[in-house]
Amino acid sequence: MSRWILVGVLWLAGASAAFAIDQEIAFSDPSMNTRYLSLIREIRCPKCLNESIADSDAPVAADLRREVRRLMGDGKSDDDIKDFLSARYGDFVLYRPRVSETTWALWAGPFVFLVIGGIVFWRIVRSRLGQPLDDEESAA
Amino acid sequence: MWRYARYAIPVAIFVAIGGFFYRGLGLNPNDVPSALVGKPMPKFSLPTVTDPDATITSDALQGKVALVNVWGTWCIECRHEHGFLVQLAQAGVPIYGLNLRDDRASAMSWLAQLGNPYVTSGFDPKGVAAVDWGVTGAPETFLIGRDGNVIFKHISPMTPQVWRHDFLPLVEEQCRAGGCEFLAAAGGR
Structure with a gap:
């Protein structure tokens, strides 16, 4: 009810x-x-x-x-x-x-930036993987 | 040298975005591109302002280089452009009116008082033909080409500057084949 x-x-x-x-x-x-x-x-x-x-x-x-x-x-x-x-x-x-030749960049843009961001993130993570922990973290 | 290259990236992004914003400052947000430019003018059939029994149809404009001007007595800027429209009409430019969301009595007294620059004006109190023409308000002026296509659309009042700068070159192009007796009187070559 x-x-x-x-x-x-x-x-x-x-x-x-x-x-x-x-x-x-x-x-x-x-x-x-x-x-x-x-x-x-x-x-x-x-x-x-x-x-x-x-x-x-x-x-x-x-x-x-x-x-x-x-x-x-x-x-x-x-x-x-x-x-x-x-x-x-x-x-x-x-x-x-609508997706057309003038608007495709608008629609694809966010995904392009997502991919770029993902690559940057992955590279930063990978470069830090081999590094030792810093003092504070290893003390804890 | 290359160690510092990455510091240039944010600066480059800033400059690029700033460039877009700077460009945007100079654009008129009311300049909505017309979807009709380059396409055949929309068909219409309307009673005229001065005579409810007479009809004006888009066929009347076919094969002519002409202006279609959207106006209404409620529209202050229409009053502003009206004097110049009368001048253009005196020079012989065929101007067809589209009277928008108006009442007939006011429209007729407006034309009697301020002069009538229109060959005829279609009476469109509900804005039905106006939607077909993609009209957003008044005043708006369309240039119709000899082939019956919409050549150009101008939103906001028609002024001598707008006529010389935006319309005349297009009118001259349309009139190359001849048949525009008004051209010299309206400032063209």
């Missing part, structure tokens, strides 16, 4: 986020609504730069939310909707940019 109350409270918490920006729940189907709310968090407002269209009250963000609702209502997938928006506003509007 208490679990269902918790579920209800969490669901309402999500719904109140929708209320905050658009005054009404986008979809009566909760799973569609959840999908909608997570999708608009992944789309960047092209006018206000550091806000998603879920957070921004700029007119263009409201228009894009309306387009997302319309496309979802037409049964389009998340990928279709992202294609639609990036064809008009560029990769810029996707908070999770």
